[in-house]
Amino acid sequence: MLFKLFGNLEGINEFLSLIGTLLIISVIHYYYKYFTRINPLPGPFPFPFVGNLPQLVWHRGNLKDYLELNHKKYGDIIDICLPQRSISLGRAEYIEKFLIPSTKNLNITRTPRFNVFDDLGITGKGIVVNQHYKSWRYNRQFFTQAFLNPKFNHKAIEWINRLFDELESYWNKLYLKEEIIKENKNILDFFPWLNQFTNDMIIELITGERSYSMASLFNTLSDEKAEHHLAITEDSVKLVCAIRKYNTRLPWFELVPPFLRHYVPYFKNISDDTINNVKYLHKRLDAIIKRRRQEIENTPLDEPLQSDMLTSVITASTSRDFNRIKTVGGEILRPMTDDEICFVMIDGFLAGTDTTANMISFIVYYLAHNPVVKMKMFEEIDRRFQGDTTRPITEDDLRSLKYCEAIIKEVARIFPVFHSFGRVINKPEEIAGYRWPTGTYFRINADAVHGNKNHWEEADKFNPDRWLNEGFEPKKYSFIMFGGGPRLCPGRKLAMIELVGLMALLFRKYEIDLVDMKAPLKTTSLAIVYYSLHKLYILSFVCIKNFVIKMSRQDIQEILDILDKTIKTIYPDCIITPVGGYRRGKEFNGDLDVVTNIDLIYKERL
Numbered sequence: 047m048l049f050k051l052f053g054n055l056e057g058i059n060e061f062l063s064l065i066g067t068l069l070i071i072s073v074i075h076y077y078y079k080y081f082t083r084i085n086p087l088p089g090p091f092p093f094p095f096v097g098n099l100p101q102l103v104w105h106r107g108n109l110k111d112y113l114e115l116n117h118k119k120y121g122d123i124i125d126i127c128l129p130q131r132s133i134s135l136g137r138a139e140y141i142e143k144f145l146i147p148s149t150k151n152l153n154i155t156r157t158p159r160f161n162v163f164d165d166l167g168i169t170g171k172g173i174v175v176n177q178h179y180k181s182w183r184y185n186r187q188f189f190t191q192a193f194l195n196p197k198f199n200h201k202a203i204e205w206i207n208r209l210f211d212e213l214e215s216y217w218n219k220l221y222l223k224e225e226i227i228k229e230n231k232n233i234l235d236f237f238p239w240l241n242q243f244t245n246d247m248i249i250e251l252i253t254g255e256r257s258y259s260m261a262s263l264f265n266t267l268s269d270e271k272a273e274h275h276l277a278i279t280e281d282s283v284k285l286v287c288a289i290r291k292y293n294t295r296l297p298w299f300e301l302v303p304p305f306l307r308h309y310v311p312y313f314k315n316i317s318d319d320t321i322n323n324v325k326y327l328h329k330r331l332d333a334i335i336k337r338r339r340q341e342i343e344n345t346p347l348d349e350p351l352q353s354d355m356l357t358s359v360i361t362a363s364t365s366r367d368f369n370r371i372k373t374v375g376g377e378i379l380r381p382m383t384d385d386e387i388c389f390v391m392i393d394g395f396l397a398g399t400d401t402t403a404n405m406i407s408f409i410v411y412y413l414a415h416n417p418v419v420k421m422k423m424f425e426e427i428d429r430r431f432q433g434d435t436t437r438p439i440t441e442d443d444l445r446s447l448k449y450c451e452a453i454i455k456e457v458a459r460i461f462p463v464f465h466s467f468g469r470v471i472n473k474p475e476e477i478a479g480y481r482w483p484t485g486t487y488f489r490i491n492a493d494a495v496h497g498n499k500n501h502w503e504e505a506d507k508f509n510p511d512r513w514l515n516e517g518f519e520p521k522k523y524s525f526i527m528f529g530g531g532p533r534l535c536p537g538r539k540l541a542m543i544e545l546v547g548l549m550a551l552l553f554r555k556y557e558i559d560l561v562d563m564k565a566p567l568k569t570t571s572l573a574i575v576y577y578s579l580h581k582l583y584i585l586s587f588v589c590i591k592n593f594v595i596k597m598s599r600q601d602i603q604e605i606l607d608i609l610d611k612t613i614k615t616i617y618p619d620c621i622i623t624p625v626g627g628y629r630r631g632k633e634f635n636g637d638l639d640v641v642t643n644i645d646l647i648y649k650e651r652l
């Protein structure tokens with residue numbers, strides 16, 4: 047009918063005026079709907095059809111920054127259209143209904159578009175983007191059982207030690223040779239190393255097979271090659287690249303409308319490439335699953351099996367399962383199929399690599415900017431390891447490092463990796479004092495909740511000590527580093543093992559500084575906050591040689607006072623802020639290198 051109408055038009059002018067009229071009607075319709083929307087809330091004014099996407103693009107696509115700006119401007123509950131309407135919530139009381147840890151809490155849907163991943167063939171599969179309640183619950187049950195197994199945690203601690211040894215062997219060759227340190231060339235790009243570390247770690251824990259992405263990074267930076275066979279290294283890099291592509295393309299798929307993906311060549315090429323990538327991942331993992339099934343079948347019943355996630359999910363609900371009869375909501379669970387296993391494995395990779403690698407990078411950044419905190423952390427780590435920088439770390443070590451744990455929580459509070467996550471209500475609900483219809487899309491803004499002055503004393507201050515104050519308990523739902531409710535992060539235990547473990551292994555031996563202390567913490571973010579893709583923070587390393595300078599907080603304060611007085615005799619109006627701070631280590635022979643102002647004064651006092 048539309049073609050007939052166009053056919054009857056005479057001349058280009060009539061055609062253009064028809065298009066113009068249709069456009070004006072659509073714009074009027076768009077704004078009519080906008081101005082008559084239910085529960086109008088403050089928020090940035092949307093453009094027709096694309097909502098606030100242009101403003102987001104103006105903010106270089108950084109959703110974290112854009113939401114933060116709008117919460118500051120409009121308050122704890124705001125309207126944002128990206129391009130659909132979503133209600134961003136920045137207050138603990140407002141998010142309670144989503145985060146109640148009860149089986150009756152059915153608010154588990156993350157995005158309002160149910161079929162957004164149809165083209166990728168992952169609708170109703172896995173956990174992270176699964177919107178189908180039944181299959182999500184089934185998959186999650188198996189995933190959680192595998193991750194909560196104590197044997198799995200032991201394996202995680204064993205592998206963090208082994209992989210850190212491997213990482214150090216590369217760093218020793220690249221950055222820590224004496225001549226390199228002398229020439230001040232002990233500078234490295236921290237994030238890629240930690241990212242490859244977490245890739246190798248999660249692939250080992252999930253598949254029980256080795257991955258060599260750290261080796262590959264070493265090969266690209268050094269003339270000498272890693273010990274592992276080149277073909278094996280390159281092959282494992284293919285898997286890591288496919289996982290990375292999957293991670294970055296999911297938010298892209300969610301944002302780019304199907305019309306563009308199907309018909310506009312540029313978008314279609316990316317879309318096809320993403321679809322092929324999922325097929326590659328599927329094929330690759332399917333081969334691993336089949337191999338493992340065979341190995342399990344060939345293992346006598348009385349012999350132990352590996353403790354990786356794959357073995358656990360293959361054997362769950364079979365005769366090899368300890369806890370054979372598993373039920374969810376009274377229903378007995380059948381064993382998982384290869385296809386189901388494949389997608390829960392992909393989700394383990396998706397959720398368990400960049401999150402941890404980004405977190406540890408943020409931790410290093412905040413420590414570099416907070417010398418007193420860093421010093422207290424050194425004190426705790428040194429007390430525990432007593433100068434032993436080589437023994438493997440243990441579960442007891444991790445349990446004892448309470449200040450490290452407080453630092454992790456405080457970094458997660460002030461700069462959460464997941465700055466916001468979605469929920470869609472599946473029945474009419476009252477949220478934040480308004481009544482909302484089924485299908486309303488909410489954004490739980492962890493960033494805003496964590497920085498809300500109603501919940502946190504000195505919310506903007508980086509203060510890990512708050513977590514150790516006697517009787518301190520954050521207000522309910524005001525700390526949501528791992529989300530909450532039925533969709534609470536099932537990898538949280540592993541994440542903490544990795545983070546505390548990495549802090550202990552790194553800082554019992556190395557001093558890490560930012561090369562450019564003035565550079566802000568730049569990140570990119572759609573779903574999660576990423577260290578920016580550009581090389582940003584280059585960190586220098588100084589190897590510790592079994593000597594630890596102990597300074598108490600009073601010492602530091604005294605030093606600062608002396609510094610203050612000395613400098614003020616020359617520059618009376620200056621304000622002194624410690625930036626570099628306490629540097630531990632360096633071979634101590636009474637002639638401490640001048641590395642920061644604090645060190646300088648320390649030397650003078652000596």
Ligand code: HEM
Pocket residue numbers: 173174175186248393394395397398399401402405463464467526527528529530531532533534535536537538540541
């Ligand atoms: C510092 C590290 C990590 C942080 C900050 C983090 C945080 C989160 C957050 C905020 C969510 C969303 C929760 C919600 O919607 O309520 C989530 C979900 C999830 N996380 Fe983590 N996570 C981390 C590490 C891990 C690790 C190591 C794994 C395991 C491989 C993992 C597996 C998952 C999975 C499978 C989900 C989806 C759960 C579901 O949809 O039911 N995460 N995580």
